[in-house]
Amino acid sequence: MADPRGFDRRDFLSTCGRAALGAAVLGVGGLSAGCGAGRLGVGSRPPTASHAGYLHSDLVDRFRAQRAPGQPFLAGAARLNITPPDLRRTWLAGFGFERRARGVLDPIWTRAFFFDDGEQPLWLISADVVGFQLPTVKRIRQLISPRWGQNAIVCATHNHDGPDTVGFWGPSFMFLLPVESGVDRVYLTWLERAIATCALRAVQTAVPATLRIGKTTLPEDLVINLRKPGHFDKELTVLQAVATTGRPIGTLACFPCHAESLADSNPYVSADFPGFMYQTVERATGGVCGFFQGAEGAMVTSPFDKHASLAARYRFTQKLGRTLGRRVLQALGGPRPLRGSGIAVRRTAVRYPISTDMFRLIDKLKLPLVERSLKGGSMESEVGVVRLGALTMAALPGEPSPDIGFRARDLLKGEHRLVLGLSNDEVGYLLTREQFQDKSYAYEAGVSPGPEAGDLTLQALRGLA
Numbered sequence: 001m002a003d004p005r006g007f008d009r010r011d012f013l014s015t016c017g018r019a020a021l022g023a024a025v026l027g028v029g030g031l032s033a034g035c036g037a038g039r040l041g042v043g044s045r046p047p048t049a050s051h052a053g054y055l056h057s058d059l060v061d062r063f064r065a066q067r068a069p070g071q072p073f074l075a076g077a078a079r080l081n082i083t084p085p086d087l088r089r090t091w092l093a094g095f096g097f098e099r100r101a102r103g104v105l106d107p108i109w110t111r112a113f114f115f116d117d118g119e120q121p122l123w124l125i126s127a128d129v130v131g132f133q134l135p136t137v138k139r140i141r142q143l144i145s146p147r148w149g150q151n152a153i154v155c156a157t158h159n160h161d162g163p164d165t166v167g168f169w170g171p172s173f174m175f176l177l178p179v180e181s182g183v184d185r186v187y188l189t190w191l192e193r194a195i196a197t198c199a200l201r202a203v204q205t206a207v208p209a210t211l212r213i214g215k216t217t218l219p220e221d222l223v224i225n226l227r228k229p230g231h232f233d234k235e236l237t238v239l240q241a242v243a244t245t246g247r248p249i250g251t252l253a254c255f256p257c258h259a260e261s262l263a264d265s266n267p268y269v270s271a272d273f274p275g276f277m278y279q280t281v282e283r284a285t286g287g288v289c290g291f292f293q294g295a296e297g298a299m300v301t302s303p304f305d306k307h308a309s310l311a312a313r314y315r316f317t318q319k320l321g322r323t324l325g326r327r328v329l330q331a332l333g334g335p336r337p338l339r340g341s342g343i344a345v346r347r348t349a350v351r352y353p354i355s356t357d358m359f360r361l362i363d364k365l366k367l368p369l370v371e372r373s374l375k376g377g378s379m380e381s382e383v384g385v386v387r388l389g390a391l392t393m394a395a396l397p398g399e400p401s402p403d404i405g406f407r408a409r410d411l412l413k414g415e416h417r418l419v420l421g422l423s424n425d426e427v428g429y430l431l432t433r434e435q436f437q438d439k440s441y442a443y444e445a446g447v448s449p450g451p452e453a454g455d456l457t458l459q460a461l462r463g464l465a
Helices: 009-026 059-067 134-144 185-202 271-285 310-331 356-365 402-411 433-437 440-446 452-465
Strands: 074-081 109-116 120-125 151-158 206-215 237-242 250-256 287-295 343-353 378-388 393-396 414-422
Touching: 009 120, 059 185, 059 356, 074 185, 074 206, 074 237, 074 250, 074 287, 109 185, 109 271, 109 287, 120 287, 120 343, 120 378, 134 185, 134 378, 151 287, 151 343, 151 393, 206 310, 237 310, 237 378, 250 271, 250 310, 271 287, 271 310, 343 452, 378 452, 393 402, 402 414, 402 452, 433 440, 433 452
Parallel strands: 120 151, 250 287, 393 414
Antiparallel strands: 074 109, 109 120, 206 237, 237 250, 343 378, 378 393
């Protein structure tokens, strides 16, 4: 969820018209073939399961039946284009309400990374969407494998130029209050099957592998904190799986930054900066690259100019993605082998009391926006901890502020520690109590479950770590 930054909803429709003109300047090409062909225009066919080439979940059971403790560590990776086939049904998420998709600048993707230590499988999955509700993630896990799907961590890049997959960005009352979900249920059903298929394709590609980890710093002129300048996790961490033959299998990059550099007047589908990061890394390594969001809440983003033309913003997005891609490659220049290869996944339920106006209105007016239950004035989510060798990851729902991110990382044990935001759920901003009371965080507080959300998240994490 992005800060409106002074966005005037009365100008929304006119800015969409200006964006269409800007897109015409960009041309039809979108990204080059290295990341899939872009397209402008509206699709005509609704998505069906066949579009994803769905693989049956018994594939995992058959694969696991052949595995035993002591066998070589395996890794695999896959990617799948998840651009909505029918844009007439697509509302774009992340900024104002009623932002109807008018075309595609470049495709959006899901990327799945699979690991197996002989005893446990693990999937780390990322998708170029704004977020997922927990019920969606539960269905994806079931599609992957009724038995082993619980070991899937499903994350969103928090893309502000993709379809609404949560429900807040559809039809509204005078652009002030959402009154109908922006989720296209046909597309969401297809998307769930597509993500599960990508995860299963990653299983099919698994080969004996080793892991290595590298770190570098983010470019502070391209990643900023609007609320507290310079205050965010500046570390860019890269995990790479390499086949025993020396071939790179997949590269995971984790760092905080809102994927919103095309700004609120863009009416076109795009992967935003991660798309160009993928392209840069994949051209250099040959493997699959994925982006996993860090503690980007309140308010870690890029210094885009929302008043520039769409063509200029798209050039900035390209620059941002390619620069970050080069930083990923820089981190790979001196990586160290990741010690150990054991896998452990732990999760626990957490219940957030609802005390902010947005969620209270949704509950009181019974607005058909979100699939989850808000009964009893609370919402249920989950917090997880993943151990992959000497790397420990906290899987947090929603958008942790940098302060919550730092505290979460301090709770983890292990040589290397990561905080994954937007993991398995999108509950809004996770703030400290001090931030919730601070007027400079009024926007974030308004789209947070309440002042207890940050503390409850850390409490749940402490019980797992």
